[in-house]
Amino acid sequence: MKILILGASGHVGRLVVEEARAHGHKVTAFVREPRNIVGDGVTVACGNVLDSQALVDALSDQDAAVYAIGVKSIGPTTLFSTSTRLLLAAMDQQRVKRLISITGIGAGETKGHGDFIYDHIIFPLFTKNRYQTKNARSS
Numbered sequence: 001m002k003i004l005i006l007g008a009s010g011h012v013g014r015l016v017v018e019e020a021r022a023h024g025h026k027v028t029a030f031v032r033e034p035r036n037i038v039g040d041g042v043t044v045a046c047g048n049v050l051d052s053q054a055l056v057d058a059l060s061d062q063d064a065a066v067y068a069i070g071v072k073s074i075g076p077t078t079l080f081s082t083s084t085r086l087l088l089a090a091m092d093q094q095r096v097k098r099l100i101s102i103t104g105i106g107a108g109e110t111k112g113h114g115d116f117i118y119d120h121i122i123f124p125l126f127t128k129n130r131y132q133t134k135n136a137r138s139s
Contacts, residue, residue: 001025001026001063001064002025002026002028002061002062002063002064003020003025003026003027003028003062003063003064003065003066004028004030004045004058004059004062004064004065004066004096005017005020005027005028005029005030005065005066005068006030006049006065006066006067006068006069006083006087007030007031007049007067007068007069007070008027008029008030008031008042008068009029009031009032009033010068010069010070011070012068012070012102013029013066013068013070016066016068016102017029017039017042018039020066021039021041021042026041026043027039027041027042027043028042028043028044028045028058028062029042029043029044029045030045030046030047030049030055030058031044031045031046032046032047032048033046034046045057045058049069049079049083049086049087050079050082050083050086051086052086052089052090055086055087055090056090056093056094059090059091059093059094059096060094062094062096063096063098064096064097064098064099064100065087065091065096065098065099065100066099066100066101066102067083067084067087067099067100067101067102068102069083074125084101087099
């Protein structure tokens with residue numbers, strides 16, 4: 001398969017790139033900075049996940065997309081909900097039907113399923129804001 005990996009230069013994204021390549025898939029890494037990607041046989045597409053045209057262009061001739069976007073800030077963000085809406089529209093335009101979205105404990109049905117320290121200390125102090133946008137519903 002031809003797979004576009006968004007967030008390919010992050011910790012999780014790099015692992016996804018490695019696994020996809022190990023299974024013989026053709027990988028396009030969607031990143032802001034091309035120097036962040038290392039690997040033979042990886043095509044690099046530079047852009048911002050908030051740029052709808054960059055997403056449309058990167059999805060050209062792809063079979064699937066993997067959403068592995070992350071943030072380092074603990075403050076409020078709409079990055080996940082906004083970029084997901086743009087990604088879905090771009091996928092529809094390019095007729096890409098497969099999407100894998102990677103998240104962590106705190107979004108959707110996983111909320112409240114961490115251990116005591118995560119649920120009562122880490123989540124409310126550090127990760128709550130990023131999961132609010134991951135749980136946003138599109139209109």
